[in-house]
Amino acid sequence: MKGNQMLRIDKVYQTLCELWTNKSIKELHVIQGTTALEVANTLGISRANASLELNKLVRDGRAIKLTTYPVRFLPKETVEVLLDRELSGITELETIADLDAVRQADEPIADSYLSNSKNPFDQIIGHQSSLKQVISQAKAAVYYPPSGLHMLLLGQTGTGKTFFAExxxxxxxxxxxxxxxxxxxxxxxxxxxxxxxxxxxxxxxxAKGAFTGADHDHEGLVEKADGGVLLLDEVHRLPPEGQEMLFYFIDNGTFNRLGENGVKRHSKVLIICATTENPDSALLKTFVRRIPMTIQIPSLSERPIEERVALTQFLFAQEAKRIKKTMRISIDVINALVHATTSGNVGQLKSLVQLVCAQAFLKSIHRFDEVDIDICNLPDDIREDWVSSRDNLARAMVISKYVDVVTVIHPEAVAVTPEASTDYNIYDALDKKLVVLENEGLSHSLIKKTMMRELQLYLKKYVKNYDSTSNLLNFVDKAIVDFVNQLKEIAEAEMRVKFDRRFTYFFAMHIDAYFSRGEKVNLLVAQEIENLKKEHPLEYQVAERFRVEISKVFHHELPDVEVAYLAMLLVNMDTESLDQKIGILVAAHGNSTATSMVNVVTDLLGVAQIDSLDMPLSMSPQQMFEEVVEKVKKLDLGKGVLLLVDMGSLSMIEPKLIKASGVEVKIISNVTTVMVLDAVRKTNYTDRTLVNVYDSVKRDFLASVRAQKTSKGKPKAILSICTTGSGTAKKIEVLLNDIIDRATDEDVRVLTISALKIKEEIPKILENYQVLASVGTKNPNLEAPFISLERLIEGSGGNMLHQILSEGEVTEVENQSQNFVIRDLCEDMLEAHLVYLNPKLILDFLLNWTDAVQQACQMNFQNTTLIKLIIHSAFAFERVIKENPLRYEDTPSAASLECLPLVASTLSTIENGLNLSLSEGEKMFISEILVEAISVS
Known part of the structure; x- marks a missing residue:
């Protein structure tokens, strides 16, 4: 079997390579990769098998996965040859453009269109001015006999140290x-x-065996760079022992591999180091002495104004080439950008130019061949700074020496670098998407929404260096943004919901676009608008209110179609209810039993999300069920309904009720007035989930319930049920025995049975045992409680079982019972997937960590949350070793940022223990898991 798998995986890899033989870089960016279905069709195997083998290739480092839809794959070796780049550590990307984003992060000063010389140094803006000396130093270093001088490049982030080394x-x-x-x-x-x-x-x-996981000899970068150049970026992060080994290599040209004794290896490498720090304080003096050539790359603010203007023009020229439209750029724009970028980061200037071009392009998308770029296209903060500056006139006078009042750039006259010409062209994509969407007859608002999402994705990937406050909302006039924030307050009050910042984004862009384009053709017929009113009356009512506000503020009457579009936006906004509560329904047989209980409770505790259902004995079961369904639907406010009933038979309708109502429901039988009081108190005065309240109420009244069900004189037992009576049931048996050991000193046996033989075996078991509970994949419908496998894993089932065994007494063992369930469930997964980390060690660390997090939050999380935290964090530490940390590219929520210090402080113990440090991005993902857990707990 194993041989067949290897044969199949080799065939899949060979097919993947053949599909990408002789492909161009342009095809790489357009096609992005090959799907599992395409490989399956080529080989004549199932898609599932193709997907299985492709993912194995990714884990083996032989293929790259692109998380597009559908997922695509590329042979890594072929892509490396195509790009002439080593892609070590890269196994997963969102798009091929991510590779370009990595390269562009530190590219500041290419100037191909200013010089036709083939000399690489002549293709740099400033090669005859601010960079003349540093270029002269570099030339002297590489010419120095016999094989050049090692160099140390100094400069602020983004000044171009990596680019200069290349x-x-x-x-x-x-x-x-x-x-x-x-x-x-x-x-x-x-x-x-x-x-x-x-x-x-x-x-x-x-060397092989040098450390755990070193199962083969590995060639280091010093060997791979033999005969060439090795760039050591952020060299100040090299530990002292690393600096010592490096200067030994510099002195002697020899080195040893880690774990290798008695072997001297030789390599001839020109070393270029780069750092943002002061070398006198950040590096060993003995190391600095061995790097004789120190080159200071000047910051942007230190470079003359003509170079900054030339850089700005060049960056606009690159965008003109990609847009394939002539650009007409106001001198005010160049003036503002040149003086807004003073931090030394040329990448920031590039980001700002892209931001401005994207805004201008969007507003002139229906024009054929030109894009006008003026001061209105600048982000608000830069535009306001330009307006308020007293130096504008003097600055404009200086800049006018180098540019006209309007700079015209024609795309066909610009020769950009090969790297730029292979970039993903967002402008082409938007143009093509516009045509497609209009041909399909989609509404203008939907077209706008789709295209803005496309643009937002582009900006998120490529405009990383610009301050986070300068997002797409900078494209909209501040007056409209402020007005939309007022609309947001109106909508939240009338709809009783909480909107996030996307409301401002979508509505500001929509209203701004409407005023920009003026009246438009009515793409919605009258009947569609009437249907919208009927299906979403609240949203349409709020949209009408918006029309009134727009008329007051802007003195403009919106047509019906625009009101409909606003209503459609409201319908499609994700919301969070302001008053989400757990509903309570009391259902009891008799003419007024349930009503009496509810009246007593509301008199004592006041208004609550509660209702009653009296069920006369003459009511049919079907009628009773239908009325329960209707009551449950009305009571649900987003967090489910707790059903308190008087008879055990009603407790059996839970699955059927959930299916019929579409509402999360939990049922507790043997209702009393005291139980209703307890339930209302817990839902009114604590922010808890339905399962939390259900467990708490059941726990408090469990002893009296069990007293009615016990069968004295028989040995006690818990049933473990799965389809076969083995496998899953045996696994459950291990978990149950651990719970029993911790909860009671009594002899309670675990009986494993097959779900297929319940009818035959249950009667025999009941004759000989007092069944306290049953756990597993099928409910045997006994008087004793049934705990599903899902609830056992989730945590609430284990706690409930612990309470049954301990006669309802809650002890500190509860948290321990959670931990051992989590340990058992996590250990197998970690052992199967962790390569470098010791699964048992990291699990011990993370169990203690989750305890510390819960204590800090003063909460007990569900097992599903704890398992998610442990598994994600374990893989995060593994990714540190694999040099492949997750990148966090979204704008973090306020709640996630608040949780981040807690995550960082509690994880520090593990980081110190493992001598590994998680990136800020990894910690932000963990923070989001924690926020999600807190919000539902």
Missing amino acids: KTYEYSRYEGLLKEDAPFKSFNCADYYNNPQLLMSQLFGY
Whole structure:
């Protein structure tokens, strides 16, 4: 079987490689990859088998997965050859453009269109001015006999240190100082800052058996860069022992792999180090002495105004090339951008130019060949700074020496770098999408919404360096944003819901677009508008209120179709109820039994989300069920309904009731007035989930309920049920025995039975045992409580079982019972998937961590939440070792940011214990899991 699997995986990999043989870079960006279905059809196997093998290839590092829809795959080796880049550590991407985003993060100063020279240094803006000295230093370093001087590049983030190192490498090849196929390797020391052993193994390689997981010899970057250049970025993060090993290599040209004794290896490498720190304080003096050439890359603010203007023009030229439209750029825009970017980060200037171009392009999307870019296209903060600056006139006078009042850039006259020409073209995509959506007859609001999502995704990926406050809302006039915030308050009050910031985003863009385009064709017929009124009366009523407010503020009467669009936006907004509560329904046989209980409770506690259902003996079961369904629907406010009933027979309708009503329901039998009081108190004065309240009420009244059900004189037992009576049932048996050991000293046996033989076996069991509860995959419909497998895993089932065994007494053992269930469920998964970390060790760490988190939050999370936290965090630490941390690219919520310090402080113990440090992105994902847990607890 194993041989067949290997044969199949090899066939899948071979097919994937063949499908991408002779493909171009352009095809790579357009097609993005191959789906599992395409591979399956080519090989004549099932899609499931193709997907299985492709994901194995990703885990083995032989393929790259793109999380598009559908998911696509690429052979890594083929992509590396195509891009002429090493993609070590990359196994998953959102799009191929992510690879370009990584390269563009530190690219500031290419200037191909200013110079036709093939000399790489001549293609840099400022090569005859601010960068003349640093270029001269680099030339002297690479020419120095016999094989060049190692260099240390200093400069602020984004000034272009990585780019300058690449140009130095290209110049060395251009001058014949390095062979044409000489390697260029780049290594970021910060990625391994807290794991010196792993850092050194990446630099110098390791021998088989050097550490856990080292199952083969590994060649380090020093060997791979032999005959070429090795860039050590953020070299100040290199630990002292790493610096010592490196300067030993610099002195002698020899090194050893980690775990290798008695072997001297040789490599000839030109080392270029880069740092943002002061080398005198951040690096060993003995190390600095061995790097004789120190080159200071000037910050943007230190470069002359003509270079900053030239950089801005060049960046606009790149966008013109991609838009394929002529740009007409106001001098005010260049003035504002040049003086807004003073931090030394040229990447920020690039981000701002892209932001401005995207805004201008969107507003002129129906024009054929030109895009006008003026001061209105700037983000609010930059525009306001430009307006309020007293130096504008003087600055404009200076800039006018280099540009006209309007700078015209024609795309066909611009020669951009090969890297830029292969970028994903968002403008082409928007143009094409506009045509498609209009041909399909979609509403303008929906077209706008779709295209704005596309643009937002682009900006999120490529405009990373710009301040987080400058998002798409900067495209809208501030007056409209303020007005929409007022509409948001109106909608929240009338609809009794809470909208997030997307409300402001969608409605501001929609209203701004409406005023920009003026009247439009009515794409909705009158009947569709009437249907909207009937199906969503509340949303339409609020939209009508919006029309009144727009008329007051802007003195403009919205047509009916625009009111309909506003209503449609309201319908499609995700909301969170302001008054979500658990509903309570009391149902009892008799003419007024249930009503009497509810009246007593409301008299004592006041108004509550509660109702009663009196069921005369003449009421048929079907009528009773239908009335319960209707009552449950009316009581549900988003958090479910707790049904308190008088007879056990009513408790059996729970699954049927959930299906018929579409509402989450929990049922407790043997209702009393005291029980109703307890339930209302817990739902009114605490923010708890339905399961929390159900467990709490049941626990408080469990002893009296069980007293009515016990069968004295027989040994006690708990049934473990699954389809076969083995497998899952045996696993449950282990969990149950642990709960029994912790909850009671009595002899309680676990009996495993098959769900297929319940009818035959249950009568025999009841003759010989007092069944306290049954657990598993099928309800045997006994008087004793049934706990589903899902509830056992979730945690509430284990707690309920503990309370049954301990006669309803709650002890500190409750949390321990949670921990052992979690341990048993997590251990198998961690053992199966963790490669570098010890599963038992990391599990011990994370169990203690979740206890600390719960204590800090003063909450007990459900097992499902704890399992999610443990598994995600374990894989996060594994990703640190694999050098493949998750990147957090969304705008974090306020709640997530509030939780982040708690996550960071509680995780620090594990980080110190493992000598591994999670990235901010990984911690933000964990914070989101924690926020989700708190919101539902």
